[in-house]
Amino acid sequence: MTTLERQFAQTVAEHKSTIYTVCYMFSQDADEVNDLFQEVLVNLWKGFESFEHRSDIRTWIYRVALNTCISLDRKKKRAAEVRLTMDINLFEDRDEDTKQVDMLHKRISKLQPFDRAIVLLWLENLPYEEIGQIVGITAKNVSVRLFRIREQLKNMSND
Amino acid sequence: MNNEFENNMNETQFEDMRQQLNTLKKKLGEQEIVNDHLMRRSMRNQVNKINHRYNIIMALCVLMIPYGYWCFVVLCHLSLAFWIGTSIFMLVCGAATFYTSRKISDPGLMSHNLIEARRKVASAKKFEANWLLFGIPAVILWFCWFVYEIYQIQGGDFNNGFFWGGCIGAIIGAFCGIKMHFKTQREYQDIIDQIEDLTKE
Numbered sequence: 001m002t003t004l005e006r007q008f009a010q011t012v013a014e015h016k017s018t019i020y021t022v023c024y025m026f027s028q029d030a031d032e033v034n035d036l037f038q039e040v041l042v043n044l045w046k047g048f049e050s051f052e053h054r055s056d057i058r059t060w061i062y063r064v065a066l067n068t069c070i071s072l073d074r075k076k077k078r079a080a081e082v083r084l085t086m087d088i089n090l091f092e093d094r095d096e097d098t099k100q101v102d103m104l105h106k107r108i109s110k111l112q113p114f115d116r117a118i119v120l121l122w123l124e125n126l127p128y129e130e131i132g133q134i135v136g137i138t139a140k141n142v143s144v145r146l147f148r149i150r151e152q153l154k155n156m157s158n159d
Numbered sequence: 160m161n162n163e164f165e166n167n168m169n170e171t172q173f174e175d176m177r178q179q180l181n182t183l184k185k186k187l188g189e190q191e192i193v194n195d196h197l198m199r200r201s202m203r204n205q206v207n208k209i210n211h212r213y214n215i216i217m218a219l220c221v222l223m224i225p226y227g228y229w230c231f232v233v234l235c236h237l238s239l240a241f242w243i244g245t246s247i248f249m250l251v252c253g254a255a256t257f258y259t260s261r262k263i264s265d266p267g268l269m270s271h272n273l274i275e276a277r278r279k280v281a282s283a284k285k286f287e288a289n290w291l292l293f294g295i296p297a298v299i300l301w302f303c304w305f306v307y308e309i310y311q312i313q314g315g316d317f318n319n320g321f322f323w324g325g326c327i328g329a330i331i332g333a334f335c336g337i338k339m340h341f342k343t344q345r346e347y348q349d350i351i352d353q354i355e356d357l358t359k360e
Contacts, residue, residue: 005199017187021180046266060270067269067276086190090183097182104179114357117273123173123180136272137357145357153172 008048012041015061018124019044020086022062025108025120026069030089037086040068055133062121062134070113110156115149122146216260220253237308248301252294259287274354281350288343295336299329 012019023036043064051060090101108116114135121131128139135142224246231237231245262283268276306322 009199013192016190016192017184020187021183024183043269047270050267051270063272063276064269066273067271070273071269071276071280086187086192088186088190090186097186100179101183101186104176104183107176112353114273114353120180123177125177134272135357136274141357141359150173 004049008045011048011057011061012044015058016086018058018061019065022065022069022120024090025105025116026113028109030091033090036069036072039072040065043068056130059130059134066117066120066134070117107153107156111149111152115145115152118142118145119149119153216253216257220250223249235309236312237305241304241308244304245301248297255286255290255294259283259290262286274358277350277354281347284343285347288340288347291336291340295333299333302329 019040020033020037023033023040027033027036044061047060047064051057090098090105108119111119118131118135121134122142126134128142131142132139137145227242227245227249231242232239262279265279268279271279302325306325310322
């Protein structure tokens with residue numbers, strides 16, 4: 001393993017929860033999470049060498065993960081024969097914690113992809129400025145958007 | 160500003176969501192990546208596959224020229240002009256495919272902000288859709304030329320059947336292509352609308 005590969009493996013290990021969370025929120029089943037996770041890693045690897053640390057690595061990882069999940073052509077989905085990501089199935093496990101996580105997934109997955117990204121970043125406690133940098137809009141727009149998302153989520157809970 | 164938003168919303172509902180996200184993070188934090196070695200191998204394969212795709216497109220385009228000469232000119236005795244026309248068409252198709260794939264697979268693309276990346280992907284998809292508007296008539300034209308060339312050599316019933324079979328195929332192909340074009344255009348417009356909605360102050 002080269003030094004770059006070692007650095008990459010360490011970065012992935014440190015941020016695996018973040019990457020997996022994004023993939024999970026944009027997936028409908030366990031295979032899709034697995035596929036997305038691998039696709040995100042491929043894109044992170046492709047950009048890792050040229051990543052210039054001008055932005056925080058967490059911001060960069062969010063960008064790559066969210067971009068991959070939003071832009072990936074789902075028709076090209078590959079059926080994974082071996083689970084390579086994590087030994088967890090949030091779509092089938094039935095313990096109390098997973099039920100809670102599933103409630104969050106159900107709410108978030110009803111939103112449009114960009115809104116899903118914004119609310120996810122907000123739930124991660126990122127400041128509006130950073131959310132704006134990741135999405136490519138102003139902090140003011142983030143605030144406006146979050147207001148609309150709030151209305152949508154409220155309507156969902158009223159349904 | 161975060162507080163401004165939080166004050167205006169159903170606090171409990173969003174606190175629940177944050178709690179649920181923390182539960183998820185905690186669950187994931189306890190996990191290890193399964194089969195790290197296989198994962199790296201799979202990633203490397205995927206990166207290689209993308210590069211191979213370009214090489215295959217280029218190789219097919221280049222190989223089509225001598226193969227076309229052998230097939231059309233030597234074997235079927237079609238005209239040199241037809242072979243040259245076919246070769247040019249193949250090269251243009253190859254270049255267009257290469258251009259679109261390259262745009263979408265740009266290693267830096269996913270590092271842009273979401274809006275910029277989405278715009279670039281959408282523009283590449285739009286190019287792909289517009290390409291059909293040229294590709295479909297060009298294929299029909301090429302096919303007519305092909306039938307004409309065959310007719311010049313053989314004539315008769317075989318070509319009649321060949322012509323009508325080809326026409327039906329071309330109509331079905333054109334219909335599917337146009338349908339696909341409009342579907343992609345709609346998807347593209349949908350993305351643009353979402354971006355405009357997000358960026359307006």
